Amino acid sequence: MPVTVRTTKSFVPTSYRYKTRRQEEDEGTYHKFSQYVPSRLLIKLGKVVVIVVMLCVAVLIGHAGSSVLKGFAKISLDTETSSNSNQVERPLRYAIKRRDQKVERLNSDRISKIRKECTGSEKSEPKVLTSYQKKNLYSRIFVDHKHKFAYCSVPKAACTKWKQILLKSSEVPLYEDEDIEKIFPHWDHQFKRLSDLDTIKALRVLDQYYTFTFVRDPLVRLVSAWRDKFQHHSKENRSDYVNFHQQYGRKIMKKFRKSFTKEELDRGFPITFTEYIDYITSFSNVEDMNEHWIPATTICRPCHVTYNFVGKFENQKEESEYLINKLHLHNNVPDNFFKEVGNSSREEAKVLLRSISEEKKRILVKFYRDDAAVFGYDLNEFLGL
Secondary structure: OOOOOOOOOOOOOHHHOOOOHHHHHHHOOOOOOOOOOOOHHHHHHHHHHHHHHHHHHHHHHOHHHHHHHHHHHHHHHHHHHHHHHHHHHHHHHHHHHHHHHHHHHHHHHHHHHHHHHHOOOOOOOOOOOOHHHHHHHHHOEEEEOOOOEEEEOOOOOOHHHHHHHHHHHOOOHHHOOOOHHHOOOOOHHHOOEHHHOOHHHHHHHHHHOEEEEEEOOHHHHHHHHHHHHHOOHHHOOOHHHHHHHHHHHHHHHHHHOOOOOHHHHHHOOOOOHHHHHHHHOOOOOHHHOOOOOOOHHHHHOOOOOOOOEEEEHHHHHHHHHHHHHHOOOOOOOOOOOOOOOOOHHHHHHHHHHOOOOHHHHHHHHHHHHHHHHHHOOOOHHHHOO
């Protein structure tokens, strides 16, 4: 049986099918401007008209047109720049977030250890501070009322840097236009202290402000104080060092040096490490020591003040940058203000401290065991006991 193949009609409506002019004329449907099939000539003509209009507009608006074009170009460029900037900022933000999480975790562990050690029975810290002890504590806590933080300063534990930040951030007029690294921060009358406030206001600051301190391995700090105060010839003639040599160097020479010249005594400098250790171990009460070698637990009393943050000098760069970010001090502190801490000071401390007598080592352990226990340091690393 033969197969009949049917062809389907086009789905295009009849009125829209292409017809030649001859067909339309035969059918009587031809119009000069056909509404169904636009002429190619009309399309070209339309393009020409559009181009002419655009040129006229451009001429009329003159420089404004140029500005618009530049604006579009700038938007495009800004968009591209913003995109590139975001590609850089994303990993930076991620790195900062990772750093902050790490520092916060370390600080949380330290605070927990401090609380645990302070409730123990082996510490020598008093349960209640005397008025004299409280006065000394409050005099070591510097306050920035603008940024609402209070800092307990431990000498030889990044205190110079943080005191420079305090003077800059507190908007002391003398240092408003001063380079932060050129600020001399060791004239203590420049600072606002907790001891300047009455008891109620002082307690309110401790309760409402962000409180922090920085500590350091007590024996490395001890050696660092000797190196800085009694060995640095470059600082020998600086007024504060001259006063220090007169007050302490001469005393040490008279008591622990067998013989000396008048010139040596007048200078009070330099002092040997053996003489220095003899002097340190001669104290019966650590509270009578100078602030540069008195234990940090005696200076800042972490068993009596609940600090929000206890930083470590050994990790000062990372932890200080965390605090600068947290306290919104970016405008006052340049990048890389804090440096990484190397191991040279620790190695020097090991060599020097292991050379002293066993008796002196035991006295140092007695003086600095609270610092070691509360802040998590190991005295035996240096003393070899």
